[in-house]
Amino acid sequence: MSGMVSPVLVVPGLNGSGPSHWQTWVEALIGAQRVEQDDWTQPDIDVWSGRVEHAIVSQARPVWLVAHSFGCLASVVAARRVADRIAGALLVAPASPDRFGITARIPDTPLPFPTVLAASRNDPWMKFLSAAHWADRWGARLVDLGEAGHVNTESGHGAWPEGLELFRQLQASAPVMTGSLQD
Numbered sequence: 001m002s003g004m005v006s007p008v009l010v011v012p013g014l015n016g017s018g019p020s021h022w023q024t025w026v027e028a029l030i031g032a033q034r035v036e037q038d039d040w041t042q043p044d045i046d047v048w049s050g051r052v053e054h055a056i057v058s059q060a061r062p063v064w065l066v067a068h069s070f071g072c073l074a075s076v077v078a079a080r081r082v083a084d085r086i087a088g089a090l091l092v093a094p095a096s097p098d099r100f101g102i103t104a105r106i107p108d109t110p111l112p113f114p115t116v117l118a119a120s121r122n123d124p125w126m127k128f129l130s131a132a133h134w135a136d137r138w139g140a141r142l143v144d145l146g147e148a149g150h151v152n153t154e155s156g157h158g159a160w161p162e163g164l165e166l167f168r169q170l171q172a173s174a175p176v177m178t179g180s181l182q183d
Helices: 022-030 045-057 070-085 128-138 161-173
Strands: 008-011 063-068 086-092 115-119 141-144
Touching: 008 022, 008 045, 008 070, 022 063, 022 161, 045 063, 045 070, 063 070, 063 161, 070 086, 086 161, 115 128, 115 161, 128 141
Parallel strands: 008 063, 063 086, 086 115, 115 141
Antiparallel strands: none
């Protein structure tokens, strides 16, 4: 068995994740790579999911996804095409696809890798019951964050040890993957 660790890709949402955002904190702490978008103010599901897919397939090993908001939607759309290259995903405070008119474009079947969906009860971007619905559709473990807003800088989520612990638990619960992927 190889001692190599699977890479972690951070997938921000609308407007990216600024220097005080928990995703930036996680990225620096564990050496994750950020999936960049050309325009963080224009959430285009085709463009964004294409970028996520490209970042996934450019890695030699299966990746872990740590996604937020619209980045969650881009991640699950990309996963439909490259699921075998994903070790697992932490989806935090996903944005409602209804807000972007793309609900029909979002997969509504179980994701074939371990997934945790962490949702807030007062998230302005997706109601908790909708998050529970998507968690059920995707076969994800739903984590109730209580009243945590949109789990971003504005709601006080800079350094977020609880989120990192959720990610560590997800990694620990996943089947061991060995070797590298072949193109």
